Amino acid sequence: MVHTCVVAGCRNRRTPGTTLSFYRFPRDPERKQRWIAAVNREGWVPNDGSRLCSTHFVSGKQVKNPRSPDYVPSVFITVSSAEMKEPGAFEPLDKQEAQVEAANALLFLQGQGRSLVGEHGQTQAREEEEEEAGDEGSASSSASSDGDDDENDDLELASDSKRGKFAQRSSDALPLNFEDILKALKRENQSLRESAEKMSLSETSLKNDAEKVKFYTGLPNYFVLETVMWLLAPHMDGMKNARLTKFQQLLLTLMRLRLDLRNQDLAYRFGVKVGTVTRTVHRMVNIMSSTLVPTAVFWPSRAELRKNLPAALRSAHPDCAVIIDCFTVPFEEPVSRTNQQQTALLLTPPSVHQGAGTSSSNILKYLIGVAPQGVVTFVSRGVLGSVSDKNLAEGCGFLCKLLPGDVVLANRDLDIGESVAARGALFQAAGEGGGGALLMDTCSPEAVSVHRHVERVISMVKQRYAMLTGPVESPFTAASERCTSSLSTFDKIVQVACALNNLCISAAPLE
Template identity: 25%
Template sequence: MAESKNRSFCCVPGCSCCNQKQPYLSFHSFPSDQATRNLWIRAVRREEGPNFSVRKGNTFICSRHFAKEDYFGGTTISRLKSGVVPSLFPWNNFTAPLKRESVFERVNKRQLVPSQADDNSAASKAIKMDHDYVTHPPAGALDEALGYIEDLEARLKRVDLPSPTLFSRYCASDDQIRFYTKFPSEGLFRIFWESIAPSASRLVYWTKAKRIGDEACPEPSPPRIMPLIDEFLMYSFRVAVGMKEQLIADMFNVSIATVSRVTITWANYLFIVLSSVKIWIKREKVKLSMPPKFQKYCPNVRVILDCTEIALENASSLTLQSETFSNYKNRTTLKGLIGVAPCGLITFISPLYTGCISDKEITKICGILPILEPGDDVMADKGFLIEDLLAEVGAKMIIPPFKHSAQFSKEETAKTQAIARLRIIVERAIARVKSFHIWDSPVPLTLIGSVNQMWLNCCVLSNYQGPFCLEE
């Protein structure tokens, strides 16, 4: 039963003490006496076998499981007495087990009453009982216990316990939140949710909102069939994860019509909330957030522009097919313009147009030109023939230098590389937007009325994913 000085762990189930983490404890090896050792093994509720064996210098019990009376001097830093057995464990709350009285001691605890046979005698006669466990409870004890139980049941019914949500089931970690909602962490999602929950609690479903527009005196909105945060999770399943409506309906145990109604309602609600956020950055802030490596060659860049297309389901109308057909993608698409600051933040989002429209035409009608200021530099792909449009507002197009001799100079090569690195930022921003898996397959025509709202929501929410790593 010597105390260990090396690295030691307690072998008692439920105890994780170690002499490195708890240096104030002492660790004792099992006694060499076989009888006492068996008592120790039985006390810790373990059996020697394939999963446990007592090894000298390797199997220990810490001082938490011994009483002070087990040590010489009454302190745990002293030596254990011979023949003691550990008795303090998690299953008895680290308290010494009470010593049960013997049957002889219990039987001899007699209740003394005056003898009715001999009134002059001062002696008492003991009423002998065979066993104490046959003693009946006091009168009224069962009624009192029954009343106490009924009172507890009534109090439990009055407690308003929150019902478990599917969000707490599917979004229990940062990785799950990142997968299902595209928010990078639970903390960031909570900040976003607390900012929209008060207004979202007053949402009216899409069909009810449509009825309100048709009726003069609308009826109050029907009660919700699921928690508010589960409605947002349903929208995220449809947009961020790209699940089909039938699968979502089966997971939430609702109808497909309910999934469509909740998706459209939340798409329009988030569009109203997020479109009110001013994402266009002032020129001074753009320069402050610009990566240092690009300030040398492109110090006045205000925005980087690029167009992107998303697939659209074919329409039965030939006229609509011809308007949405894209020669670049060789299929029917919707096309939008995105503007990104040099720091990687999306600062401009255009509506979606039919796929046959040109990049120059989108730039002309989407609203980016009025917000540019004289002296701003705009970077775009070589396919953007918008120099004349930018010149009208005093802005300038940034393009790589043209080859005018046998080879570029060292400075021209460095400038070309810098512009190429800066140009790729808009591609990475678009990739974040398209990581919302609703864009993986062609957009169904049933969502054509909400596709612009979903597009803006995805663009703005992608900014919550944090800055890009712009190091070489």
């Protein structure tokens, strides 16, 4: 449908190729009445097909902000249709007045200063009234004296002079004021952007701030975080999340592990729903468990162990394969007896199934192995705290890693000596007595240093990722229905935490 502008004297039409916009009259009664008054056609009422072209607005388009000058059309210049041009080629008849209007529009939006255009309009109105009154007086009195004519001429000259001075003063002062306001707004905008960027949780805000990376993720710097992102990104393509980028999904998960924040807290921080946080954490933990853990947590070969064995153990224990310990994590809520029995049956051999899991203790126990170099090489799945160390070691697959002749050191007596000996390996624990090389009163200072170093590595995993200190929420302890290994989400979290710890700088010097 071809629309023609309803303003008297304006012949702009909606034709192919035009850049003009044509606007309906507003539905709001008050604003619609103001538009009708601006069009100034006596007795005329717009209909559904009535349109107003964009040349009648200061900025070339209508604005719905009541504080904007373009809330109501205000550009009405009586020119022929041939002279009506599109906004890009429109040239005002009075350039000084256009400058005043543009500057006043900016001042009006910012709520600063007085409306200079309003003053200018009032001045013009008063002058026009004076001129009209003068014209009527001269028409009604044909016998006016020459002195009166001279007086009228003087008044007109004074009025012209006054208007010229006002226009000159406005054109001289406003551009300077406009530039000052523009510069102030740019500075304020830049300051707000920098402030918002510092407070945001984005790649840019973390890129040059190693302390921020360490605080939120536990990783030593952005380079390590970027490496982890690079490893995981190809496996995140199937995760459709319109509100969070891949980086934000990883950061959210690491913050959950690192700071043990509640899901509601993370939902507020990232501007998403709690359900989105829950799904994101579970999916990211599954991806890291299947991708990052095999890469960073693995049992080294005997040749690699001997090649990188610390000097403190080369003479006393050249065949040391691993130093082990256990740690526990409490539950937030009691688990049902059925879950207790299922967990115990999964992690204990058939010979000890009977009676397992009958305890009501709500503690998860894990067996962790650390290479002499300070790298976590093994993490078991979690069992109830009532399960013995022997059953834990025999049911978690740790013994299968040992080779005949391997030496297994421990920070305490774990009562697994017989099980280790059955694999042809040797088990030695601190405080064991006899030939135990880790006795604090008989071992060398170098061996004690290595022993304490491994203690720091084991404790640092829990310190670096506060979620491992518990208490654990019950949804994380349920075994995944789709996972054939029957690992719970929290078991995967423990393994992921160990993998991330291996990517960090060692807890203490080995030499």
